[in-house]
Amino acid sequence: MQLTFDPAVEAFRAEFIEFLDTHLPDAAVASAERSSSSAHVPEWARQWQRLMFDNGWLHPGYPPEFGGRNATVVEQYVYFEELSRRRVYQTFNPQGVGIIAASLIHFGTTEQQERWAIPILRAERTAALGMSEPGAGSDLASLRTRAVLDNDHFVVNGQKVWTSGAHDADVLFTLVRTDQNAPKHQGISVLLIPTDLAGVTRRPFASACGQDDIDFNEVFFSDVRVPVGNLVGELNGGWQVANGSLGHERTLLWLSYADRLQEFIEDWRPASDVDRDAYATLVMDDWALRLMGSAELTRAARGADDPSRMSVLKLMGSEAIQAAADAAFNGSGSAGLIDPAQTGSFSPYHLESYTSSWFTRYLRSFGATIAGGTSEIQRNIIAQRALGLPRG
Numbered sequence: 395m396q397l398t399f400d401p402a403v404e405a406f407r408a409e410f411i412e413f414l415d416t417h418l419p420d421a422a423v424a425s426a427e428r429s430s431s432s433a434h435v436p437e438w439a440r441q442w443q444r445l446m447f448d449n450g451w452l453h454p455g456y457p458p459e460f461g462g463r464n465a466t467v468v469e470q471y472v473y474f475e476e477l478s479r480r481r482v483y484q485t486f487n488p489q490g491v492g493i494i495a496a497s498l499i500h501f502g503t504t505e506q507q508e509r510w511a512i513p514i515l516r517a518e519r520t521a522a523l524g525m526s527e528p529g530a531g532s533d534l535a536s537l538r539t540r541a542v543l544d545n546d547h548f549v550v551n552g553q554k555v556w557t558s559g560a561h562d563a564d565v566l567f568t569l570v571r572t573d574q575n576a577p578k579h580q581g582i583s584v585l586l587i588p589t590d591l592a593g594v595t596r597r598p599f600a601s602a603c604g605q606d607d608i609d610f611n612e613v614f615f616s617d618v619r620v621p622v623g624n625l626v627g628e629l630n631g632g633w634q635v636a637n638g639s640l641g642h643e644r645t646l647l648w649l650s651y652a653d654r655l656q657e658f659i660e661d662w663r664p665a666s667d668v669d670r671d672a673y674a675t676l677v678m679d680d681w682a683l684r685l686m687g688s689a690e691l692t693r694a695a696r697g698a699d700d701p702s703r704m705s706v707l708k709l710m711g712s713e714a715i716q717a718a719a720d721a722a723f724n725g726s727g728s729a730g731l732i733d734p735a736q737t738g739s740f741s742p743y744h745l746e747s748y749t750s751s752w753f754t755r756y757l758r759s760f761g762a763t764i765a766g767g768t769s770e771i772q773r774n775i776i777a778q779r780a781l782g783l784p785r786g
Contacts, residue, residue, distance in 0.1 A: 424742035433559025481741035490521035524568035560611035582632035593618035651711025672721035
């Protein structure tokens with residue numbers, strides 16, 4: 395399946411390809427200094443991110459002053475398509491660039507944009523999302539971290555968990571409860587909390603992928619004093635900011651799933667008839683996801699995108715990844731435990747490549763059905779908004 399685009403989009407693609415061919419960092423340099431978390435950006439990657447920012451290629455959909463060129467959604471599609479073909483990360487701080495900076499562009503003040511958004515986009519600072527809590531994961535509105543206004547500061551107390559990259563981040567984009575008496579969706583605000591403030595404690599912990607996979611954190615706030623100028627959006631208007639933040643994450647999320655399926659297709663060599671059957675299913679899932687995603691891309695280009703349709707793509711893509719990783723791991727035998735970095739089948743520009751044995755990919759695949767909204771949440775959205783079913 396091959397999408398075709400008008401001459402202007404193909405000219406956009408050609409310009410980006412020329413930029414990549416001319417400026418992509420040396421692979422040996424990238425291999426020597428690897429990223430260790432989603433908020434750890436090696437020096438070579440910081441320089442590369444700044445170069446993309448300065449040339450309008452960091453996030454083409456952003457305005458020029460924020461490292462973009464006001465690209466259309468179709469132009470953004472071909473941009474990510476070209477990065478995927480080379481297995482190149484857009485940034486090693488994806489939440490900072492793709493969610494937090496986007497939120498500050500849309501909801502932040504000019505001072506917040508200059509102090510936080512632009513430095514994050516230029517890789518001078520890194521950021522992490524402080525959303526989930528021990529009792530508030532998918533049900534984000536149940537969060538309990540409190541922020542009490544005290545003159546010109548908020549005093550923050552509480553805990554976050556699963557905060558990716560917090561131990562390497564300079565600032566946390568944090569959802570807090572600022573009105574205990576308001577309905578739970580209406581009493582939430584967003585604060586930018588620098589991680590060097592007194593009372594902020596970050597405790598990184600290993601994932602199921604092994605002791606070397608350190609990205610998740612517990613974060614504790616103990617009487618942390620945060621200036622009122624760090625409030626993003628309106629007081630008690632954090633739910634709208636949060637929805638906007640996750641909206642930035644979901645717009646072309648289906649494409650990242652399709653790209654991962656394509657990587658599986660390229661990397662897996664099925665040996666048995668059973669494995670070849672599973673491999674065929676993987677190929678069909680990839681084609682189906684791209685076909686459905688392309689239809690949504692066309693709707694989005696006309697301004698007629700539908701969030702419930704995006705939920706269908708998110709659900710399909712994330713569960714296809716999990717099924718494919720399961721089949722590939724089980725079909726690879728003991729070879730599935732070997733890190734491809736030891737065999738040369740990896741990209742130095744891609745964080746996932748460093749620990750991407752089939753066993754690790756299988757473990758990581760469960761995150762696909764959680765991040766960006768769990769499969770259960772997506773099914774509820776589809777049932778209620780797409781199918782018109784009543785709440786159970």
